[in-house]
Amino acid sequence: MRLLEFQAKEVLSSYGFQIPHGVLIKKGETIPDVKLPCVLKVQIPAGGRGKSGGILFADTEEELKKRIDELFSKRVRGFPVHYILAEEKLNIASEYFISFIIDNSRRKEILIFSDKGGVDIEEVSRTEPDRVKSVVIKPFIGLQDYEVREVLSELSITGKRLLTLTGVIQKLYEVFHSLDATILEINPLVETEDGKFYIADVHFEIEDEALPRHPELKKFTSGFEEYIGFRPMTEIEKKAREIDAMDHRGVAGRFIEFDGNLGLLIGGGGASLTVFDAIRRYGGNPANYCEIGGNPSVKKVAELTKLLLSKPGVERIAVIMNVVSNTRVDLVARGVIKGILESGKDPSKVISVFRIPGAWEDEGIKILEKYGVRYLTREYSLDDAAKIAVGG
Ligand code: GDP
Numbered sequence: 449m450r451l452l453e454f455q456a457k458e459v460l461s462s463y464g465f466q467i468p469h470g471v472l473i474k475k476g477e478t479i480p481d482v483k484l485p486c487v488l489k490v491q492i493p494a495g496g497r498g499k500s501g502g503i504l505f506a507d508t509e510e511e512l513k514k515r516i517d518e519l520f521s522k523r524v525r526g527f528p529v530h531y532i533l534a535e536e537k538l539n540i541a542s543e544y545f546i547s548f549i550i551d552n553s554r555r556k557e558i559l560i561f562s563d564k565g566g567v568d569i570e571e572v573s574r575t576e577p578d579r580v581k582s583v584v585i586k587p588f589i590g591l592q593d594y595e596v597r598e599v600l601s602e603l604s605i606t607g608k609r610l611l612t613l614t615g616v617i618q619k620l621y622e623v624f625h626s627l628d629a630t631i632l633e634i635n636p637l638v639e640t641e642d643g644k645f646y647i648a649d650v651h652f653e654i655e656d657e658a659l660p661r662h663p664e665l666k667k668f669t670s671g672f673e674e675y676i677g678f679r680p681m682t683e684i685e686k687k688a689r690e691i692d693a694m695d696h697r698g699v700a701g702r703f704i705e706f707d708g709n710l711g712l713l714i715g716g717g718g719a720s721l722t723v724f725d726a727i728r729r730y731g732g733n734p735a736n737y738c739e740i741g742g743n744p745s746v747k748k749v750a751e752l753t754k755l756l757l758s759k760p761g762v763e764r765i766a767v768i769m770n771v772v773s774n775t776r777v778d779l780v781a782r783g784v785i786k787g788i789l790e791s792g793k794d795p796s797k798v799i800s801v802f803r804i805p806g807a808w809e810d811e812g813i814k815i816l817e818k819y820g821v822r823y824l825t826r827e828y829s830l831d832d833a834a835k836i837a838v839g840g
């Protein structure tokens with residue numbers, strides 16, 4: 449779950465961080481009192497607003513009204529604007545970049561810090577790599593004060609500033625870690641001319657699977673829940689999500705609709721991206737991208753199959769996964785066959801290829817054979833399967 453900036457700031461404020469004073473303006477509602485001069489910030493689930501015209505300033509009442517109208521009437525980075533956060537304008541002396549993320553390759557939390565905040569950090573690490581520092585955080589031990597101070601010292605930050613920043617960084621780490629965040633990025637942390645530190649912008653995402661552990665976050669809805677990227681979800685995508693939520697078992701319904709005619713039921717992660725690309729390369733035209741795996745129930749797979757076949761123009765589907773140990777082949781086979789039969793169709797005609805080698809494979813094959821479905825064993829690569837799926 450990605451919190452919008454004003455929501456993330458509400459959370460951080462409850463932990464005692466200094467946040468610029470602000471009010472939320474909702475589209476279509478009367479404008480509350482705003483202290484001038486102010487900065488107006490569109491609330492969308494994306495960064496880079498400054499560069500895209502989503503951050504404006506207002507010094508007078510007249511400007512305020514004009515800018516608010518302007519922001520509500522446009523899309524910023526593809527997103528419509530439902531909310532604007534109006535905040536007191538800070539007198540910036542310095543801007544810092546602080547980010548906690550999970551480094552998936554190391555499987556560890558890391559801190560990234562730069563004394564050149566407020567701008568695109570990728571750009572800074574390209575042009576001035578010495579200004580971007582990172583710490584790989586030790587599991588179970590956590591971030592140590594000396595590790596933070598070392599990084600700050602390397603950037604010539606000393607004295608009171610060093611102590612204050614160390615405190616802010618440590619407290620942010622506590623929030624990041626305890627709320628099961630996948631990213632907590634402050635860009636910028638602003639130091640004002642009078643030496644105060646403010647969280648001026650924040651990108652905060654919580655691991656969805658951990659949300660049941662944080663009921664206090666339940667109230668946050670951004671209005672973008674039914675979006676995929678910056679477009680609203682389609683009806684089929686919404687239904688797929690409902691199917692996935694039918695029970696807790698496995699994944700069956702992480703779904704993105706495309707305008708092609710070949711339905712895809714493919715395993716998760718990198719393999720499914722590879723399969724998707726291969727199908728396109730062989731001239732196929734996917735109707736969707738859809739991940740399944742981790743032993744979804746037969747019912748979920750069947751419902752998903754029916755959903756796929758309900759899309760106009762979709763006559764054939766391809767079922768392709770890498771070698772699986774966490775998904776029973778027979779369950780998927782049974783679900784797919786059930787879905788096709790319940791759609792009133794013939795499995796041997798609908799399934800262009802079925803390639804899932806792995807657990808309970810023999811049972812799966814028996815089911816497929818019974819219905820005359822073409823299946824591939826692991827002797828055939830994902831690439832082979834993609835080629836066959838499009839008639840090659
Ligand atoms: P982003 O572009 O989506 O990351 O939005 P930010 O909230 O980070 O704003 C972009 C930039 O606008 C910041 O890095 C600042 O340079 C500037 N900015 C934002 N708020 C203020 C403010 O209160 N005062 C001043 N002077 N500049 C601000």
Ligand code: MN
Nearest residue numbers: 495635636649
């Ligand atoms: Mn920012």
